[in-house]
Amino acid sequence: MTDYLKIEDKFTYAEAGEGPTIIVLHGLMGTLSNFEDTFNHFSKNGYNVVIPELPLYSLPLLKTNVKNLANFLQEFMEYKKIDNAILLGNSLGGHIALYFTKHYQERVTALVLTGSSGLYEKAMGDSFPKRGSYEYIEEKTKSVFYDPAVGTKEMVDDIFKIVNDRSSVIRTLAIAKSAIRHNMANDLPEMNMPACIIWGKQDAVTPPEVAHDFHKLLPNSDLFWIDKCGHAAMMERPEEFNSILHNWLKDRNL
Template structure:
């Protein structure tokens, strides 16, 4: 994906393809590379796929929250002069997509949520985060996936580095607390956009009942399950994830 990275104004982002824009929003511990397969797949099928690097650790601490991350997304959409956008978000990225849609619904053609926060999620537990305890970080990173082998040492190191740095740790906690404050349950019934919910049946971070609640509360939603799958369906089962989404796009004329 590094071949597609651009740096313009205050934005660093990956972009490829032409057509209706899909903006992909990564999670709190996620990287742009988590969406490699989805990025490559849809950028070759008539979509312009963009993945902005969210300023999780560069905003002032008092502005490190869901609201200002959505404001950053608004700046990005305006900068790129995008219309009729599909927002695709995993975990925190889904939450930002929902908050954005609440405030700027005119920009959004459709929503795609996978393992999204916004209603309820399990954090790393009461002991999170333990600085310097790499075994703890490894276990918690593995719990994100049904297939724990996906939690490579490189991925564990990325998470470990975030919570072992005081600046990124404080901002990680600020965003997590902000996500709890910005519960979207009362707002979802007002979101009329077609919504595709793709969920891992074995997600322990945002368990299956969360997906059912999103499906119940969003007026125009379809729910799809992926078996033997945890919190990051686009990483664990990218082919199935992409096939579900492409079929849904076709059914919805998106």
């Protein structure tokens, strides 16, 4: 995916493919590579896929919150001259997509949520490793997945670096508190665009009941389950995730 990485103005992003635009939003401890299989699949099957690197650790501390991350998405779309897009978000990325949709509904063709925060207050904070030994960070990282082997050493190393950097930790906590403040329950019934909810049955971060609540509150939504799967379905079960989403987009003529 590094072959498709671009750095322009203040934005770093990956982009490939032609067709309707899918903007992918990664989570708090996530990276662009979390969506590599999804990026490759849809960019080769009729979509323009764009994954911006979110400024989670580079915004001024007082601006490190869900609102300003949604503002960043708006600025990115303006910069790229993207009038409307399908928004696909995991964890915090889903929350940013929802907050953006609340304010710019006309620019969102469809929503795709997987393990999204926005309803469940423990999704942000409790799930993310605090400073500690490498073994502790490794255990917490692997617990996000149904299959612990998905939590690679490289991933553990990256998270260990983040949680042992004071500036990053402060911003992580700021985002977590912001996410709790910006509960989306009252806003979801007003979001009338098609919504695809893809959830791991064994998600321990945003449990299955969270997916049911999203499905109940989003008026035009479909809910799909992936078994033997944790919080990041697009990483843990990429072929099944891509198949579900691909068929859903076709059924919805998106």
